[in-house]
Amino acid sequence: MAFLSYLIGGLGLGSVYAIIALGYSMVYGIAKMLNFAHGDVIMVGAFMAYFAISKYHLPVLVGVVLAVVVCTILGVVIERLAYKPLRHASSLSVLITAIGVSYFLQNSAMLLWGTDTKIFPTVLSGSLTVGSLSVPYLTLITILTCIVIMIVLTLFINRTKTGRAMRACSEDKGAAALMGINVNRIISITFAIGSGLAAIASILLVATYPSVYPTLGSMPGIKAFTAAVFGGIGSIPGAFLGGLVLGVVENLSRAYISTQLSDAIVFMVLIVVLLIKPTGLLGKKVNVKV
Amino acid sequence: MENREKVLEVRGLGIDFGGLTAVNDLDLDIYQGEIYGLIGPNGAGKTTVFNMLTKVYQPSRGTIRLCGQDMAKLNPVTANIAGVARTFQNIRLFNKLTVLDNVKTGMHNSISYGKLAAVLRLPSYYKAEKEADEKAMELLTILGLDQYADTEAGNLPYGAQRRLEIARALATNPKLLLLDEPAAGMNPQETEELMAMIRKVRDYFKISVLLIEHDMKLVMGICERITVLNFGQLLAQGLPAEIQSNKEVIKAYIGE
Numbered sequence: 102m103a104f105l106s107y108l109i110g111g112l113g114l115g116s117v118y119a120i121i122a123l124g125y126s127m128v129y130g131i132a133k134m135l136n137f138a139h140g141d142v143i144m145v146g147a148f149m150a151y152f153a154i155s156k157y158h159l160p161v162l163v164g165v166v167l168a169v170v171v172c173t174i175l176g177v178v179i180e181r182l183a184y185k186p187l188r189h190a191s192s193l194s195v196l197i198t199a200i201g202v203s204y205f206l207q208n209s210a211m212l213l214w215g216t217d218t219k220i221f222p223t224v225l226s227g228s229l230t231v232g233s234l235s236v237p238y239l240t241l242i243t244i245l246t247c248i249v250i251m252i253v254l255t256l257f258i259n260r261t262k263t264g265r266a267m268r269a270c271s272e273d274k275g276a277a278a279l280m281g282i283n284v285n286r287i288i289s290i291t292f293a294i295g296s297g298l299a300a301i302a303s304i305l306l307v308a309t310y311p312s313v314y315p316t317l318g319s320m321p322g323i324k325a326f327t328a329a330v331f332g333g334i335g336s337i338p339g340a341f342l343g344g345l346v347l348g349v350v351e352n353l354s355r356a357y358i359s360t361q362l363s364d365a366i367v368f369m370v371l372i373v374v375l376l377i378k379p380t381g382l383l384g385k386k387v388n389v390k391v
Numbered sequence: 392m393e394n395r396e397k398v399l400e401v402r403g404l405g406i407d408f409g410g411l412t413a414v415n416d417l418d419l420d421i422y423q424g425e426i427y428g429l430i431g432p433n434g435a436g437k438t439t440v441f442n443m444l445t446k447v448y449q450p451s452r453g454t455i456r457l458c459g460q461d462m463a464k465l466n467p468v469t470a471n472i473a474g475v476a477r478t479f480q481n482i483r484l485f486n487k488l489t490v491l492d493n494v495k496t497g498m499h500n501s502i503s504y505g506k507l508a509a510v511l512r513l514p515s516y517y518k519a520e521k522e523a524d525e526k527a528m529e530l531l532t533i534l535g536l537d538q539y540a541d542t543e544a545g546n547l548p549y550g551a552q553r554r555l556e557i558a559r560a561l562a563t564n565p566k567l568l569l570l571d572e573p574a575a576g577m578n579p580q581e582t583e584e585l586m587a588m589i590r591k592v593r594d595y596f597k598i599s600v601l602l603i604e605h606d607m608k609l610v611m612g613i614c615e616r617i618t619v620l621n622f623g624q625l626l627a628q629g630l631p632a633e634i635q636s637n638k639e640v641i642k643a644y645i646g647e
Binding site for chain 2: 253
């Protein structure tokens with residue numbers, strides 16, 4: 102029973118990683134860049150929810166909506182101001198810019214909101230008990246949210262004209278533009294979706310681990326990036342699978358091996374997977390034509 | 392000829408890359424329903440002309456008018472919306488998308504429903520997608536690709552990929568279709584079929600076609616008029632028979 106409960110806890114944590122990983126993976130798939138500021142968008146989302154719920158005592162749902170709206174706008178603005186001017190620059194310049202944006206957001210948060218850790222209020226307590234197994238409602242909601250997001254996003258990408266345009270842009274932006282697809286708009290939409298999802302992840306994260314501070318996004322950001330690479334970056338089912346596997350591995354190793362070593366074990370698993378399958382679990386082999 | 396509507400009017404078109412003049416002082420008129428050939432030796436600047444007509448390159452000099460509209464301020468997206476569509480010398484399909492989806496990317500601007508309607512699956516979404524499916528299937532049928540609708544474009548045979556590029560370009564609802572070496576790599580029988588298909592498409596969609604081609608049988612067989620470029624300069628312009636007997640053209644192709 103203990104194992105089952107650790108497993109479900111791991112799936113809950115993995116769901117948060119998966120939702121964040123989707124943002125990394127979609128942006129990589131379409132804009133071909135690693136947006137290292139993605140983790141800090143999570144932090145901004147967490148602060149927005151904290152202020153709304155804890156400071157202004159607004160309903161939880163209002164906090165969620167506020168976080169999603171602010172993060173979506175923030176993601177689009179970051180892309181416009183920091184990445185769009187570098188559309189034709191080398192990928193290294195874009196990568197360094199992304200790291201710069203990440204520090205900018207962290208330091209702005211320290212300046213605006215202080216460096217102290219704020220405690221996120223309990224928004225949902227209680228557990229579902231089945232026999233001797235007890236699962237917190239929050240974990241269930243987290244897993245459920247992740248599943249709903251996966252289904253809606255997959256349908257959106259595969260069945261709508263914007264999704265089709267996104268897939269076209271991920272293959273050949275020049276040809277897509279010549280078919281009348283506004284590539285800049287598609288990239289903006291991608292950042293908007295990724296950042297909106299980051300906001301949802303941020304609330305699920307701080308509802309489970311209730312401390313809010315300016316560097317809050319770093320670790321989940323890196324873990325989610327790992328999950329995206331693990332699953333095969335650019336692949337949406339890959340991000341989902343990578344996130345879940347990572348969460349489960351982390352939680353089980355924390356429970357059975359060592360709390361201190363859990364992160365090391367997670368990254369070791371990543372290294373082993375990449376050695377065996379360099380494109381990640383669901384990544385496709387890229388054929389380079391000579 | 393002159394009582395037909397003028398679809399494309401190019402005057403004094405030129406472009407420089409650094410100190411190199413790639414195309415200079417090109418004049419070109421294409422009329423409604425015309426199939427027009429653009430030929431010349433390798434490196435003559437033919438594809439560069441296509442890139443200027445689709446606004447991938449901004450011309451250094453001259454004007455381009457499409458049905459009277461000045462194209463100076465357009466970019467590749469707005470040029471496509473204005474009515475210029477093209478295929479590529481090196482096939483540039485969306486390989487991981489199905490054949491049907493490739494055609495539907497071409498219909499991006501004519502499918503109208505909001506993103507919210509798409510997420511909430513409102514009736515407007517289903518209606519618009521169904522109409523797009525029907526129109527795309529019609530295009531695929533005309534180009535003999537209907538049996539491949541659900542195949543990934545990258546898995547199509549070569550000749551079918553070239554035809555799919557034409558279908559995708561037609562899906563954007565163009566007035567002028569630019570074909571960049573449509574017969575490249577095709578055998579004589581496939582070329583023959585392609586010629587019939589280009590005529591059929593022109594008649595069915597009532598468009599004009601400008602094509603770059605090295606296959607002289609195709610060019611002389613279907614083009615009503617031809618322009619010859621050499622080193623970026625206009626070498627000759629006229630009917631196929633005039634071009635074939637033009638001494639300058641023969642010299643440029645075969646050498647002294």
